[in-house]
């Protein structure tokens with residue numbers, strides 16, 4: 001399958017496009033997302049050992065923010081479990097990965113839950129991550145179960161643009177502060193500016209006026225670089241590695257909490 005550059009594909013059939021237009025999926029909650037962006041495209045760029053190097057062996061607690069219908073969560077889980085089996089960086093059974101996927105779209109979460117092949121290790125919950133009260137109500141009890149105050153790693157894949165378009169510059173910065181505060185390591189895949197333009201253009205064509213923030217965004221241009229800078233300076237994270245770019249021209253950036261910010 002040819003790798004698309006943006007999340008909305010002009011060459012798709014009409015019915016499919018209608019489901020995938022930003023007007024129909026204002027949060028990027030596309031119903032067929034993984035048909036056009038299979039998780040393997042990204043995972044092949046990420047050697048699991050390099051990822052796992054940022055968190056200790058033993059029990060690992062992970063959060064996938066904006067998990068859609070769960071395909072990436074499952075694929076990442078298997079990716080890390082393969083590591084356990086193939087490289088023996090931990091003794092068998094020692095790595096115990098618990099992953100929580102959350103998404104604002106309850107229908108996607110229902111699909112993720114119904115197709116979950118690892119219910120003992122992976123769970124899903126409907127959550128608007130921008131809602132402080134819901135966040136506390138959902139994430140704290142999950143962490144408490146494992147006697148943790150933070151996730152070992154948070155995955156934030158192709159979510160930043162949707163937060164940015166729906167909540168503006170301040171919303172994006174609040175989101176970055178929030179996720180960096182929730183985890184010790186962060187794998188983030190920001191969408192490039194051309195995807196913003198594409199999403200806004202298609203919305204205009206549909207005659208809809210959502211994404212009120214688009215015209216007033218001052219974080220624009222090299223968005224990935226600006227996100228990276230903010231994570232380093234304001235969120236006290238350090239860049240561990242850039243795994244390169246996907247066929248969608250999106251950088252995969254791995255951060256960890258800066259040693260200066262640790263207790």
Ligand SMILES: C[S@@+](CC[C@H](N)C(=O)[O-])C[C@H]1O[C@@H](n2cnc3c(N)ncnc32)[C@H](O)[C@@H]1O
Pocket residue numbers: 007027028029030033065066067068069072102103104105108127128129130156157158159162163
């Ligand atoms: C383009 S999809 C990316 C899916 C997945 N992270 C991936 O890349 O494989 C963006 C996802 O973020 C979710 N999302 C957007 N805003 C959100 C919010 N405020 N809270 C939780 N999920 C959100 C959408 O519902 C959608 O499923």
